[in-house]
Amino acid sequence: MKKEKATIHDIARKLNITASTVSRALKDHPRISAETKKAVQKAAVKLNYQPNNIAAALRNGKSNIIGIIVPTADRTFFSSVVRGIEEIANTAKYNVMICQTYDNFDKEVSTVEALLNARVDGIIVSHGKETQNFEHFLKVKERGIPIILFDRSNDELEVSNVVIDDFLGAYKATEHLVQQGCKRIAHFTNARKISIFKERLRGYREALLDNGLKFDESLVVDSNLQLEDGRSSMEQLLKRKDIPDGVFSSSAYGILGAMQVLKEKGFKVPEDVALVGFSNEPFTSFTEPPLSTVDQHPMRMGNAAAEIFLEEMAAKDKKFIPQKIVLKPELIIRQSSLRKKPN
Template identity: 65%
Template sequence: MKKGKSTIHDIAEKLGITASTVSRALNDHPRISENTKKLVIKMARQLNYQPNNIASALRSGKSKLIGVVVPTVNRNFFSSVIRGIEDIANTLDYKVIISQSYEDYEKEVQTVEALLNARVDGIIASIAKNTEKFDHFQKVLDKGIPLVLFDRITNSLEVSQVVIDDHYGAYQTVDHLIQQGCKRIVHFTSPKKINIYKERLRGYMDALQDHSIPFDPLLIEESNMQLEDGRQSMLNILEKNIPFDAVFSSSDYAAMGAMQVLKERGFKIPEQVMMAGFGNEPFTSFTDPPLTTVDQKSIPMGKETAETFFELLKSDQKKDSPQKTVLKPELIIRRSSQKK
């Protein structure tokens, strides 16, 4: 047997039939007999035949592949969104190629280019923290390839989007803390120009205003919102020696870091400081005390994003206006923000 990958011509030669018959059999063509299909499939397995998806895409115009770009997959939110996307894609016989930008603009650009070269039928993406230019996504749109952004979006592109109402989630959280008697609420946010953090900060400020509580910029801490950032932000607040009675973090991870510092310094939660995060990461129900947080409806977001994508795929997207779908998040109240 010759070296290299097996082709449909190898299968045809073994069975004494034409390559076009092999191709039709592998694609379940109705004019090919069931017996021939079984013989072709059996021989394809024996020869370890692997279809050339790019060649197939060039012939048919469809690769049955979707590129999904996320900042990272080791966050429950993004992995759950991917699950939701795959739930829909699998029912339509589509496969998902998952790529990570690692919050890096250059990596995101390279990933999008690689997906285009792989002839994906479209791209679903959540923008990296460091991305401020969007030429690579505009290139996707210019090629007429479906593009849907979720969670982290930009208003710089005419593109369909699926998000949660971050303003509503933050507003509900701060309103809850105020109802529990809090008036000096620390807020952790990000200095990056990302829509989700801007909307959560706006929700925080609007809730204060609606309760006639003055906004104090000294209570705002900016960071990359990881666990160590939360620890440092909490230390910064303590060093300012200003009064506070609650912490609302735009990230569960930063909230966890703050909780660690407060407990190390002898603060009682929720008696002295109430706490709330955002994201409903799995660990939030196991902290001591369990952490109040906002559920981002990640699996429904994934399904809605996939449905939006497939609507674009079957329509003439150049004629259709981009659609923006906004899902309602849910405040999950736990002991970290409840009076005993």
């Protein structure tokens, strides 16, 4: 159990110089001679020196760590965003610390607290479904540390955020269903207080109206959008006398549940009911038939969030004007909604 904890002082002692010089030499300070630098490098390797980031963090007031908070990391959407953040962050010498809230509000609050205490230099977060109160995020901002929201956001909050144009995504998806001949299109949504779902609902509605169909509130089903919810929502719709001939779901699992129920009951997809979901999770491409979906470009979203963070860090002190980046979603058309052969 050897605990070799070589510090710059050990290097200094070995070379008969001071820690200051060692510190400067290691950072390639111009006022240190090339000779000394080489000697220090060599000694550092020899003593197996590892910088103590904690000490540096204490002194500098920055830890070079970005905290990332997501509801869960096991959705490809979120893990891809994380990857996008890392791409940018790593090149700027930042490390990331990923925390999961499991959509639990209390856990979200305590996580923010923990990251703050860990003195992260910034926080990038997609908040949980339960989150109505945003004080914990404001607190971060007031502490002067950058906070950037992605995907799930809140316009009233004066912080930077990166989102996709949910309205447009939903609009495209719905319009596509109309073009495929659907006349009665249902919509699965969730907690309408959350901006992304509100926007998607709005896009769905506008697309209907713009295409000469009417918006029927009774075709909008509110649920938690998980697999089981999608199933029960579909079952509920199938009890009607005028069952829908198309469904646009605000989630990937929701539409999967719908498809399962439809097939179990003998309906054909897309002939009887055409389906389009949201979030291009991998599994949507290997269901039968493969599911059409709205791709959110998660990697780009992560890149953008990290870039905003870096800009905010650079602009430190000057007051930074929160910026909003809106990415364009892409409709990916697969078998589940394709009735007509493209000419």
